[in-house]
Amino acid sequence: MLKIILADNQAIFRAGIAKVLAVEDDVRIVAQAQTVEQAMVSIEKFRGSVMIFASSFLPETARLVTLARESGIQLVVIAESSESPDRYLSAGVLGVIYRSVDSAELLRCVRRVSEGLAYSQDSRNAAQNPDSDDFVGARVRDRLTPKELKIVALIVQGYKNKEIAGLLGTTEQVVKNYLRNVYDKIGVSDRLELALFTIHHRILAEAAAASAAAMQQAQANPPTGTAG
Amino acid sequence: MEDFRTGRRFPVHLPMKFLGNQNIPPGSTANISAAGVYLWVDGGLPVDSAIEFEIEIPAESIGAEHDAKLHCHGRVLRCDSDQEHGRTGVACVIEKYEFVRAGEGEGQPC
Numbered sequence: 113m114l115k116i117i118l119a120d121n122q123a124i125f126r127a128g129i130a131k132v133l134a135v136e137d138d139v140r141i142v143a144q145a146q147t148v149e150q151a152m153v154s155i156e157k158f159r160g161s162v163m164i165f166a167s168s169f170l171p172e173t174a175r176l177v178t179l180a181r182e183s184g185i186q187l188v189v190i191a192e193s194s195e196s197p198d199r200y201l202s203a204g205v206l207g208v209i210y211r212s213v214d215s216a217e218l219l220r221c222v223r224r225v226s227e228g229l230a231y232s233q234d235s236r237n238a239a240q241n242p243d244s245d246d247f248v249g250a251r252v253r254d255r256l257t258p259k260e261l262k263i264v265a266l267i268v269q270g271y272k273n274k275e276i277a278g279l280l281g282t283t284e285q286v287v288k289n290y291l292r293n294v295y296d297k298i299g300v301s302d303r304l305e306l307a308l309f310t311i312h313h314r315i316l317a318e319a320a321a322a323s324a325a326a327m328q329q330a331q332a333n334p335p336t337g338t339a340g
Numbered sequence: 341m342e343d344f345r346t347g348r349r350f351p352v353h354l355p356m357k358f359l360g361n362q363n364i365p366p367g368s369t370a371n372i373s374a375a376g377v378y379l380w381v382d383g384g385l386p387v388d389s390a391i392e393f394e395i396e397i398p399a400e401s402i403g404a405e406h407d408a409k410l411h412c413h414g415r416v417l418r419c420d421s422d423q424e425h426g427r428t429g430v431a432c433v434i435e436k437y438e439f440v441r442a443g444e445g446e447g448q449p450c
Contacts, residue, residue, distance in 0.1 A: 121348070168348045192351050192371070268397065270408035270441035304410070304437060305374040308350040311401055321403030 114226050115142045115161035119151035120190065121168055122299035125211070128251045129164060132215045139222070148172045155183050162207075162226050164188045167195065177204040186225045197232040208232040211248055249313030252298050258323050260294050263287065265324035268307045268317065349373040354401070359392040359411075369395055370429065377414070379430040385416045391432060394440075406442035413437070 116133055118126045118141060126144050133139045142161060143154035148169050155163060156179070163185050169176065173189075180187050181204070188207030189200045197208035207225040209218060210233055217233055224231040256264065259280070266276045273291070277284045291303070300306045310317045349371045356379060357366040367381030377395070385391065390413070397408040413436040420429035 166348075192349065265402070265404070267439075268402045268408065269404045269406070270397075270439035272439075300374075302374055303439070304434075305348070307397075307410075307439070308352060308372055308374070311352050311354075311397065312350040314401070317401065318403045 114139045114222065115158055116140065116222065117143045117145065117151070117154045117158055117161050117163040117185070119145040119148075119154070119163055119165035119169065121146055121166060122248075124252050124255070124297065124299050125166070125190070125248050128247050129218070131251075132218055132247075133222070136219065139219075148176070151176065152179060155179050155185050159183045159185065162186045162188060162222055164190065164207075164209075164222070167191045167200075173200070173203050173205070180204075186228065188221055188225050188231075201230060201232065206230050212246060215247075246313055246315050249315040252309075252313065253316045253319040255297050256294065256320075258327070260290055260297075261320045261323035262327050263290050264294060264306065264310055264316070265320035267291075267303050268310050268320070269324075349378075354395050354397060356393055356395045359394055367427075367430075374434075376417070376431065376433045377412070379432065380422070380425075380427050381430055382427055384419045384421075384428050385430055387416050387418060389416050390414075391416060399442075408442065409440040411438050411440050 116139060118129055120126050123146070130141050130144070133141060142158045145151040145154050151163065151165060151169065152175070155176070163180065165176065165187065167189055176187065186207070187205045188209060189205045191197065191200065191208055191210055193210050193212060200208050206228070207221045207230070209221050213221070213233055221231040221233065253261070262280070263276060266279065271279070273284050273287045277287045280287065295301065295306065298306065298309055300309055310320060350373065351371045352369060354369045355366060356369055358364050364381055364383040364385070367379050370378040370380055372378075372395070392413050395410040395412065397410060399405055399407050402408070412434050414432040414434045416430060416432055418431040420431075422429055
């Protein structure tokens, strides 16, 4: 049985990876970690596993590598598409994948690394077509409601909460509540990070814009009621 | 060099320009996080100097009809010379920001 630890501060990404791995009979996710500290605990607890961790844990890579070696854990990092794999491979991380990785390549990487062999996704492929296998963006898009998508669209277009409330015909507090839900679903902490996430995941930006356009069209052309 | 950043950096490449007294041509972003930005510009900046700049968010990148802008106040942390491409990488912390819609004046702080 191939044991996997998922370590990423973005819940949505952990969920995406878990979904891909869950269908494999010989793969089992034994732990999920949101912070470096949780990851450290999981490494010590689940010896002999493969840990997939986010590059946001980069400042702690040396600690992770040291502890992983002591615990017989192999490491796979999820790097950003602009990053070279060399910095990770030279630090002792065996596998390097990018957030655009597709299911087949993710599994290939995990299996190879579990055998103690290095694996690096071609970074040119990661940068060439980030939309084609953007399952993170797709998964976020699928989890957000039409109203949440519209709010995301308005945020990246520069609207303020008060203006969004006016456009949606609701109060500023309600918009704030929606935003809090959106932050939780995506795993971001503020509107700037939300905007950056959306711009980075074009598939989400397009869905949000389409949702906003549809809602605006519906407001411009309200359905006419029939006399009862 | 040790990396102390904890926020997620997005490799988002957007045009930017300096505001205020900075006599530096427009550049572009190399990556951005909620706390900082790495810029490619043509010219250096003094470390620890306060800067004001605007990052453009083109309409096509967000599927919108109009561009948006991110108006930022920040501080220079580091400058890296990229002699191969004749440019300078500038690492900045974002101390304050606000989104500005196309055609909109100064907005309210977020």
